[in-house]
Amino acid sequence: MTKVDKIPEPTIKRLAFYSRPLEDLLESGPPVISSEKLADSCGVHPAQVRKDLAYFGEFGVRGVGYDVRDLLREIKRILATDKPVYLCIVGVGNLGTSLIENENFKKRGYRFKAAFDSDPEKQGEKLACGLIIEPNHRIREVCREKEIEIGVIATPPRGAQRVCDLLLDAGVKGILNFAPMQVRTTGDCRVENVDFTVKLENLAYHLHRLDESEG
Amino acid sequence: MTKVDKIPEPTIKRLAFYSRPLEDLLESGPPVISSEKLADSCGVHPAQVRKDLAYFGEFGVRGVGYDVRDLLREIKRILATDKPVYLCIVGVGNLGTSLIENENFKKRGYRFKAAFDSDPEKQGEKLACGLIIEPNHRIREVCREKEIEIGVIATPPRGAQRVCDLLLDAGVKGILNFAPMQVRTTGDCRVENVDFTVKLENLAYHLHRLDESEG
DNA sequence: GATTGTGAAGTAGTTCACAGCT
DNA sequence: AGCTGTGAACTACTTCACAATC
Numbered sequence: 456m457t458k459v460d461k462i463p464e465p466t467i468k469r470l471a472f473y474s475r476p477l478e479d480l481l482e483s484g485p486p487v488i489s490s491e492k493l494a495d496s497c498g499v500h501p502a503q504v505r506k507d508l509a510y511f512g513e514f515g516v517r518g519v520g521y522d523v524r525d526l527l528r529e530i531k532r533i534l535a536t537d538k539p540v541y542l543c544i545v546g547v548g549n550l551g552t553s554l555i556e557n558e559n560f561k562k563r564g565y566r567f568k569a570a571f572d573s574d575p576e577k578q579g580e581k582l583a584c585g586l587i588i589e590p591n592h593r594i595r596e597v598c599r600e601k602e603i604e605i606g607v608i609a610t611p612p613r614g615a616q617r618v619c620d621l622l623l624d625a626g627v628k629g630i631l632n633f634a635p636m637q638v639r640t641t642g643d644c645r646v647e648n649v650d651f652t653v654k655l656e657n658l659a660y661h662l663h664r665l666d667e668s669e670g
Numbered sequence: 671m672t673k674v675d676k677i678p679e680p681t682i683k684r685l686a687f688y689s690r691p692l693e694d695l696l697e698s699g700p701p702v703i704s705s706e707k708l709a710d711s712c713g714v715h716p717a718q719v720r721k722d723l724a725y726f727g728e729f730g731v732r733g734v735g736y737d738v739r740d741l742l743r744e745i746k747r748i749l750a751t752d753k754p755v756y757l758c759i760v761g762v763g764n765l766g767t768s769l770i771e772n773e774n775f776k777k778r779g780y781r782f783k784a785a786f787d788s789d790p791e792k793q794g795e796k797l798a799c800g801l802i803i804e805p806n807h808r809i810r811e812v813c814r815e816k817e818i819e820i821g822v823i824a825t826p827p828r829g830a831q832r833v834c835d836l837l838l839d840a841g842v843k844g845i846l847n848f849a850p851m852q853v854r855t856t857g858d859c860r861v862e863n864v865d866f867t868v869k870l871e872n873l874a875y876h877l878h879r880l881d882e883s884e885g
Numbered sequence: 886g887a888t889t890g891t892g893a894a895g896t897a898g899t900t901c902a903c904a905g906c907t
Numbered sequence: 908a909g910c911t912g913t914g915a916a917c918t919a920c921t922t923c924a925c926a927a928t929c
Contacts, residue, residue, distance in 0.1 A: 463919070463920060463921095464919095464920095465919095465920070465921095466920090467871075467872055467875050467876075468868055468872060470871070470875075471865075471867065471868040471871040471872070472852075472868065474871075475827075475850060475851050475852075476851075489887085489888065489889090490888075490889070491888085496852065497852055498852050498854075500921070500922065501888095501922095502890095502891095502921075502922055502923070502924095503920095503921065503922075505888090505889060505890060505891085506890080506891080506920095506921080506922090508889095508890090509889085509890055509891070513889080513890070514889095515888075515889050515890080516888080516889075516928085516929065517887080517888055517889040517890075517927065517928040517929055518886075518887045518888050518889075518928060518929040519887080519888065519889085519928095519929065520887090520888065520889080521889090533875065534871045534874055534875045535874040535875055535877065535878035536871055536874055540870070540874055548768075549767060549768035549771045549772075550768040550772065552764060552768070553763075553764035553765040553767070553768040554866070556764045557764070557765065557866070558826065559827075559850050559866070559867050560866070560867065560870070563867055563870075563871075565867070565870055604877060605870065605873055605874075605877070611773065612690075612774075628877045629873035629874070629876070629877055630873075631866070631869055631870060631873065635690060635774050636690055636691075637687075637690075637711065637712055637713050645873060645876050645877070647869040647870075647872055647873055649864065649866060649869055650686075651769070651772070651774070651775070651846070651864060652686065652774050652775065652778055652780070653683055653686040653687065654846055654862040654864055655755070655775070655778075655780055655820065655846060655862075656682075656685075656686040656749045656751055656778075657682055657683060657686065657862055658820055658844035658845075658846065658860060658862055659749055659750040659751055659755055659820075659844075660682050660685075660748065660749045660750055661682075661844070661860050662750065662819060662820070662843045662844055662860075663750035678897070678898060678899095679897095679898095680897095680898070680899095681898090704909090704910065704911090705910075705911070706910085715899070715900065716900095716910095717899075717900055717901070717902095717912095717913095718898095718899065718900075720910090720911060720912060720913085721898095721899080721900090721912080721913080723911095723912090724911085724912055724913070728911080728912070729911095730910075730911050730912080731906085731907070731910080731911075732905070732906040732907055732909080732910055732911040732912075733906065733907045733908075733909045733910050733911075734907070734909080734910065734911085735909090735910065735911080736911090
């Protein structure tokens with residue numbers, strides 16, 4: 456079915472992108488969409504959409520377009536979001552709490568199965584979602600027991616590497632890191648960083664550039 | 671000083687990256703760092719560090735390395751984060767609140783000067799930081815009055831485009847969008863998207879791939 | 886006639902490898 | 908001797924353009 460050899464990293468990112476408008480269309484919209492329309496909704500080039508999808512098979516019909524329902528199902532299958540994924544969070548501050556409550560996580564089948572914090576004050580506290588905050592030294596045991604695949608780091612930067620090491624030891628296969636620093640992992644655990652300030656710095660740079668080019 | 675013509679987008683992102691370990695080093699570390707060491711801390715290639723920096727001038731000393739203090743100052747100047755940047759937030763839910771309280775924003779000089787929410791229940795409420803939540807229809811007036819340059823969207827996806835339009839109308843030059851959808855802007859406003867679920871989907875994809883390559 | 890799927894062409898970003906400086 | 912700065916080589920990604928299909 457696939458001519459998969461090596462899929463470009465940006466392609467994976469865009470697949471997730473494509474799924475957003477497709478979900479909307481599924482509820483209320485025509486059952487078929489062209490690469491041009493889909494590209495438009497996502498701010499990419501139509502040929503890009505076609506090429507991205509073609510890495511994984513022939514999902515479209517020439518002269519017609521892509522069936523919205525089928526395409527969405529395929530994308531979810533590819534991204535392995537067709538079944539629930541178990542997460543844990545480390546660091547239950549403002550950010551951590553907002554992630555646990557996050558509707559988009561819930562909607563897409565990401566389930567927080569455990570929450571940890573190094574602050575003894577917080578340990579034992581029961582969250583709105585029903586989880587009880589556990590101490591960090593329980594990470595290994597709990598993650599293994601609950602078959603947690605992905606750990607989310609929402610601690611201050613200082614503690615991030617230690618938490619990362621604990622998660623690695625617990626056998627998680629992926630880490631979503633919100634701390635503004637690079638954490639080091641072994642080969643069989645992948646890290647994605649979400650650093651808001653990098654994005655802001657990017658904006659600040661371009662704001663400044665715009666000023667310059669006007670002057 | 672610069673041979674600036676067109677700076678690659680990834681270079682800007684990495685500059686923000688480089689500044690993290692430099693800040694740490696400034697407090698407690700040798701006053702000089704080599705491209706190799708810096709690259710190591712950030713998980714990039716040493717030649718990449720040198721090339722990135724060289725776009726903006728000759729900051730290093732051959733045979734020696736880069737002066738930590740000077741380099742950090744230069745990077746901050748380039749990213750225009752050497753002076754405070756004024757932000758507003760729209761959508762004061764869990765996520766919005768955690769962003770307003772975020773230490774890393776504060777530390778880097780990003781200042782929230784206004785907060786808006788479409789929920790009448792919340793309007794008038796006073797936040798921990800002292801800001802009072804205002805209704806969305808005040809965005810234009812308040813942003814202009816307070817000279818807000820960047821708007822942060824932390825609403826559910828449904829309302830995001832409307833909020834974006836209000837921010838454009840208010841004359842903001844940059845938007846940091848946390849809603850999981852593409853918002854449309856005009857040419858003189860830049861958008862950066864922070865979509866956590868895209869990152870998770872990325873992880874999920876690769877988790878799955880690892881399984882496959884083992885089998 | 887419309888729209889996909891794809892090789893080929895084009896563009897952007899990364900790494901090499903070494904001259905040049907301290 | 909050590910490390911930067913940089914043209915050249917390489918690699919990755921995007922877009923074009925058109926044959927294939929409905």
